[in-house]
Amino acid sequence: MTDVSSAPERVRRRGWRAIGAAVLLAAVLPIAASPQAALAEPGPVRVQVNAPAVITSVTPASGYVTVAWDPSPSEGVTQYEVGIADASGMDTLGLEYVGPEVRSHNVPVTLDAGNYNAWVCVTSSEGGYCTEFYPFTVAAAPVSAPGQPTNLQLQRQPRSLAVSWAAPATGGAVDAYEVFATNDQTDAKIECGPISDLSCVLDALNYANTYTVTVTAMNDSGGATVASASTRPGPLAPSKPGTPTVTAGDRSLHVAWTEPVSRGDGIGGYLVTAAPGESECVISDPDVGSCDLANLTNGQEYTVRVYAYDKEDVTRVGSDAVTGTPLAAAPPVPPVIPVPPVFPVPPLPAPGAPGAPTGVTAAAGVSSIEASWTPPSNVGAGITRYTVTANPGPATCTTTGTSCVLGAVAGTPYTVTVVAHAADGKVSPASAASLPVIPSAPVAPAAPPATDLTLTTDRGVIDRVPPGDTITVIGTGFAPHSTVTVTIYSTPTHLGTATADANGDFELTVTVPSDLPAGAHTLVAQGVDSSGAPHAMKLAVTVPAADGDSDLPKTGAGIMTMLLSGAVLVVAGVAMVAIGYRPRRLAA
Incomplete structure (x- = not known):
């Protein structure tokens, strides 16, 4: 009787009969170089003289395993049984029966990475015989490098930057993120990580410097990087003043x-x-x-x-x-004042120009600068207003108080100077310039901001825009000479940046992304108004499918055709009436 103990339990129960003496063979074959799977070194194959087939190769593939064998020398072979089992040999994963002339067969089976066994049994007029298990290995599929992190956000904090981002939308799984800030002046690096979270804080930064923040998604196959614009950390506050x-x-x-x-x-x-x-x-x-x-x-x-x-x-x-607690002063005792002689009083000379304002400071905001100052001690004929000028220009503001807001271009260093205007028309010298400040750009929120202000375009207020189309976006009400950003939602995508004119209006030609998904979207223009408060306008649009097929109503050429057809019908009617009408001759 042939030993079939290495076959799965279902094979052993068949009670195969053996004829002839057992011969033990061993073979070693190289691992397959397929990127989907690999062959292990084959194990020993036991055959019977005039009995079993001999497995020559096992090749795993996607969805099947190819088993090849040399034919059995037995007489009257009627079929071969080709099977795949797990590494223990106890569970059959795939089984096929083929004719006596077949020498290789694809056994349908989907295998994960790991070790498995193959076998071939022969049925002939002399009995049934099985090979020893033929071990093989399925290699794990290669892991791809992750894609680029998205939605990188920076929050300024005292001498630090809080960094957050979204996981890559493409590529392989991320093992860790590497996050560091590079000093734009010295290239020194400040790191946090590697980390598995989607946020961290870069500490120990210098308020006087600007930094570029880089986030890299990594795994064993590589990585992808996203970098921020140059950003300055927030200032460290002073300690409390002494007890007053x-x-x-x-x-x-x-x-x-x-x-x-x-x-x-x-x-x-x-x-x-x-x-x-x-x-x-x-x-x-x-x-x-x-x-x-x-x-x-x-x-x-x-x-x-x-x-x-x-x-x-x-x-x-x-x-x-x-x-x-404030206290009223005791009333003074009036002194005895002798009556002086009366002399003519000459007229007072006309006052000169007021002195220059002092203590001028500038505070950077989003697309804006807030200037403040102290009035001069010499007010001349009386100060009626102040004018603040930004350098570089052309932004100015005029106020009767001691502070005002100017629109500014984000990322540009500014200083401000102030002059005082007197009631007699005289103007003070310009103040000393403030220290330079750098306003920041508007940051797009995760969702469109709440606003009732509607953007328009060079085509008017539209509600449909094809992917890849170019339109000119028009907005109003922003701080003069300030930075305005234009973004399209659902997922915020930056389309461009504009600078408002002297009236606070802007026009910006943008291109709708060609890969923007079809459906409802929102165009948003964001910046600040003339007081420095956030100012946003939006326009809801629908993006049709890229091939132009859409259930949306269409206008244009169709309406023009209808109008021309109607005009032709009207002309034809008038002609018919003219032909059919004749004045009747009166009877004599």
Whole structure:
């Protein structure tokens, strides 16, 4: 009886009969170079004289395994049984029966990476015989490198940048992300990672420098990188000012303080408040350490605090609180004044031009700059207004107060100067220029912003735009000379950047992405208004399929054809009426 113990259980139960002596053969074949699978070294194949077939090769492929064998020397072969089993040989995964003339066969079976066995059994007039198991291996499919991370976002924080991104939409699975910031001035690297999360914070940055942030998705097969625009970290706020001292006055409090122990990345100024009420004073000169709170109520106790704010007025740090109570001064005893002789009083000379404003500062915002200053001590004939000029130009603003907002181009360094206008028409010298600041660009949110303002185009208000089409987007109400970005949703895709004109209007020619999915989308223009507040306009459009087939209504040539046809019918009707009408001759 032939030993079939290495065949699956279902094979052993068949009770094959053996004829002849057993002969043990061993063979070694190379691994197949197929990228989908590989052959293992074949195991020993046991055959019977005048009995089993001999397996010569096993080749895994996608969806099947090819088994080849030399024919059995037995007489009267009627069929071959070709099978695939798992590595243990206990579970049959694929089984086929073929005719006696077949020498190789594709056994339908889908295999994962791992080890398996093949066998061939022969049925003949002399009995049934099986080969030993023929082991083989299916190699794992190669892993592709991941695609590029998407939606890279940066959030400025004190001396740091919070970085977030979305996983790649293409490529293989990501093992880790490498994140680092490069100092644009020195190429020094600050890293966080490798990490598996989709966000991290780059610390220990220098507020005076700008950085480019790079995120790389990686696995064993490689990686793909996305980089940000140059960005400056936020300023470190100063520590709290020293505990203030309060001196009571008539309906006023004189407040003095010492500067913070740490200036952080610079002090933008101070704010002094008194509660209850809204009395406050703002000091834009960081070297000034006192001010007067006016218009208070005598006998009312007030809680006073001094706040130091950073160079961008993002963070304010308050001092310890103190209290003070304004007191009315005792009425003075009027002195006895002798009546002086009366002399003619000559007229006063006309005042000269006012002095230049002082303490001019500029704070960068989104597509804007906020300028502030202190009035000059010499007001001339009385100051009626101020004019602020940005450098580079041409943005200006005019105000009667001591601050205003100018539109600006994102990423451009600006300084500002201020002049004072007097009631007699005289103008002060220009102030000293502020320190330079760099406004940032609008950042597209994940979803279209809520707004009732409608964008228009060079074709008017449209509701349909084909993929790959070029249109001119028109918007209004933005800060003059400020940066405006245009984005198309659902997934925010940047289409272009424009600069508003002197009226706050812009026009920008953009191209709708050719691969934009068909369906509903929203065009959004985003920036700031003349006060520096966020300003957005949007236009809902439908994108048809790329081949032009759509259920959307079509206009244009069809309507023109209908109009021409109608005109022809009207002319024809008039002609027929003219031919059919004849004036009747009156009877004599």
